[in-house]
Amino acid sequence: xxxxxxxxxxxxxxxxxxxxxxxxxxxxxxxxxxxxxxxxxxxxxxxxxxxxxxxxxxxxxxxxxxxxxxxxxxxxxxxxxxxxxxxxxxxxxxxxxxxxxxxxxxxxxxxxxxxxxxxxxxxxxxxxxx
Numbered sequence: 001x002x003x004x005x006x007x008x009x010x011x012x013x014x015x016x017x018x019x020x021x022x023x024x025x026x027x028x029x030x031x032x033x034x035x036x037x038x039x040x041x042x043x044x045x046x047x048x049x050x051x052x053x054x055x056x057x058x059x060x061x062x063x064x065x066x067x068x069x070x071x072x073x074x075x076x077x078x079x080x081x082x083x084x085x086x087x088x089x090x091x092x093x094x095x096x097x098x099x100x101x102x103x104x105x106x107x108x109x110x111x112x113x114x115x116x117x118x119x120x121x122x123x124x125x126x127x128x129x130x
Contacts, residue, residue, distance in 0.1 A: 002032040004117035007042035009128025011060035012052070016045055019127035020062055027070060035117035036067065036074045038106075040129060043081040046074070046106040049099075067105045075117075078108040 003026055009015035023033060038046055045063050052058035067074040081102065082091060088102040102108065118124040 001026075001123065002034050002121045004034050004037065004114070004121035004124045006037045006039055006114060006124065006126045007045060007128060008040045008126065010041045010044040011050055011058075011063065012056070013041075013128055015128030016042065016063075017057070017059050019125075020059060020066060022125065022127070024066065033070075033072055034121045035113065036072055037077070037114045037117060038075070039077045039080050039111075039114065041080075041084070042128060043076050043084055043086045046076045046081075047086050047101045048103050049101040064105065072105075074106050075109045075113045076102060076106050077114075078110055081108055 005019060005023055007016055007019045023036065026033060044050060045060050047060065050060040052060070066072070076086065078091070081087070086102050087095070087097055087100055088108055089100045091108065092098070092100045
């Protein structure tokens with residue numbers, strides 16, 4: 001089975017941790033992941049400036065490691081990211097901002113990527129949000 005996974009909650013939220021564990025279990029069971037899509041506050045999971053307290057798991061780093069190790073398509077909604085100050089090099093330059101906090105393996109893109117993922121996957125699984 002092929003899954004598209006959408007994450008709406010930030011890294012420190014239980015929903016983000018559950019999404020990561022689901023994705024790990026899906027791959028371990030032989031399923032595929034067509035795309036990970038981070039939307040709303042979920043875009044914070046892709047920020048390289050997230051620092052977890054010493055007594056908590058660093059879910060943002062775990063996401064980065066998971067995506068890289070499995071060479072997954074990991075997309076961050078550009079509108080949600082810009083609204084929350086999550087910028088790649090191109091957008092930081094475009095909006096004349098001094099900081100870049102979105103780096104590989106993440107890619108900024110629009111909601112069309114979520115729609116496409118939902119169309120190509122067998123199931124769209126969403127975590128978090130209101």
